[in-house]
Amino acid sequence: MASSKPTFEKAMKQLELIVQELESGTLPLEKSLKKFEEGMALSRYCNEKLEETERRISLLTADEEGNPVEAPFGSEKGQDDSL
Secondary structure (H helix, E strand, O other): OOOOOOOHHHHHHHHHHHHHHHHHOOOOHHHHHHHHHHHHHHHHHHHHHHHHHHHHHHHHOEOOOOOEOOOOOOOOOOOOOOO
16 A cells, blocks of 8 residues: 555545455455454544544634534525525
């Protein structure tokens, strides 16, 4: 694997492939353990990316005082939601 971090999408795809391999039950024990370790690392990476994204969204959707503003996805201030 390259030293640079994969994109979230690539990491998720790689994690899906690892899960499929592990579920197949055809890997020897040692290889299964290596794949499991790799999958756990990818899972942590994806979770960190999701948490980082959630923090960024929270900052972007805060009001002038820094309080979070909840709105349905896709709605913007001043947009008519009555359609």
